[in-house]
Amino acid sequence: MSSATWSMDFMYGKLPDGRKFRLLSILDDFNQEGLEIEIDFFLPTPRLIRTL
Numbered sequence: 001m002s003s004a005t006w007s008m009d010f011m012y013g014k015l016p017d018g019r020k021f022r023l024l025s026i027l028d029d030f031n032q033e034g035l036e037i038e039i040d041f042f043l044p045t046p047r048l049i050r051t052l
Helices: 043-052
Strands: 006-014 020-028 032-041
Touching: 020 043, 032 043
Parallel strands: none
Antiparallel strands: 006 020, 020 032
16 A cells, blocks of 8 residues: 655755746655656746646
């Protein structure tokens, strides 16, 4: 029986030209599989809700 546990993490970074970006990653803990990744300079709430 598999477990339905997911991990979600926000990360931030900066490009060589100084622009900052954000990243949301969602992982399935049981299968060690990446389910979704969203990367952009701006991640508005409606986009995050749609992703989840």
